Amino acid sequence: MDDPSRNAGLPPLPAPLAAAFVAAAGGGGKRERTQAALVLAAVNVFCARGVAGATVQEVAQVAGMTPATVYNHFASKEALIERVALALAEGLSRAIGSSHAGVEDGAERMAIGQRRFLWLAAEAPAWALLLLDVGRANPTLGGLLQVYPLADLRLGLKQKRFKVPNEAAAMDAISGICMTGMQTVALGLAPPKHDIAIATVVLRALGMEAAEAAEVAKRPLPPLLTAEPEPGAAAAKRGRAPARRS
Structure with a gap:
């Protein structure tokens, strides 16, 4: 295409x-x-x-x-x-978030979202760095980008997949780990399978046991389809x- x-x-x-x-x-x-x-x-x-x-x-x-x-x-x-x-939120973020719309497990949804943003950094480093740069310059983007992981976090908590002391602290951990990982990948400094490692660390930070977090993080990614903006x-x-x- x-x-x-x-x-x-x-x-x-x-x-x-x-x-x-x-x-x-x-x-x-x-x-x-x-x-x-x-x-x-x-x-x-x-x-x-x-x-x-x-x-x-x-x-x-x-x-x-x-x-x-x-x-x-x-x-x-x-x-x-x-x-x-x-435009970045409505385009890139919504397309990535929509890719796991049919996944019911909150933990798997969280892992997919993390891995997709690192995949973006590997496939299109200029766009990943743009996303990070615009996010630093304008807080609107940060708020919009949190919509999908926040929903996945709440789903995982409801399903008893996650255990966190505080929702806001959990979101800071999710965002911080993902953004740092994106930068590492975009700059060509990441080791192989860094996306899986990052997803595993995020799941561990949300209270999952090591073996289960590693298993969920390496599950195959669903297809990425074009998501038309509302x-x-x-x-x-x-x-x-x-x-x-x-």
């Missing part, structure tokens, strides 16, 4: 995730198409220069527009970063603060 991100001039990305991201970036009317073009241009610039080093002028140049056009759609660089964050979902979330953790 062709990679839609290449057609948009973006760094290579596995086709199901590329299709999901391009769809989440926007479309429809003229204003939405212009915003989508600016989001795709911002991704190019952020990947090349880093979020902190990128400028609105550079994004405008890559998009073939004027800085005034950018500001007509996004009041500030921070607003543009947030729109990129929403109509208007990104627009509806625009400007919304991330949900507070209980």
Whole structure:
């Protein structure tokens, strides 16, 4: 399958995730198409220069527009970063989260999610580093990325698969281990089967016994299918603060 991100001039990305991201970036009317073009241009610039080093002028140049056009759609660089964050969450995160929709075991769902994000780091390191960079620059993305692991954590607790003293602390452990693992893989510093090792460590941190955690972590991954974003979902979330953790 062709990679839609290449057609948009973006760094290579596995086709199901590329299709999901391009769809989440926007479309429809003229204003939405212009915003989508600016989001795709911002991704190019952020990947090349880093979020902190990128400028609105550079994004405008890559998009073939004027800085005034950018500001007509996004009041500030921070607003543009947030729109990129929403597209990343609606595209990459939702596609990854949807890949284990049919799995009933909360522990297995957690392992799949961890391994998929490390798989992303191996297959598309530029996108993994972008995800981490945007997450540091905009807290909205962090909140949106927590939706799926939080649901899996709560399911595992309900099923008595996990034992944790505190939900918020457990989420910090899940996020911290996964993000550090993604960076290690994306930078080419990880040993073989690092995704399985990371998933095992996360399950152990959530209270599973070593043998059981290792068995669950190495189960075959389900197919990754394109997950279409919900109509208007990104627009509806625009400007919304991330949900507070209980």
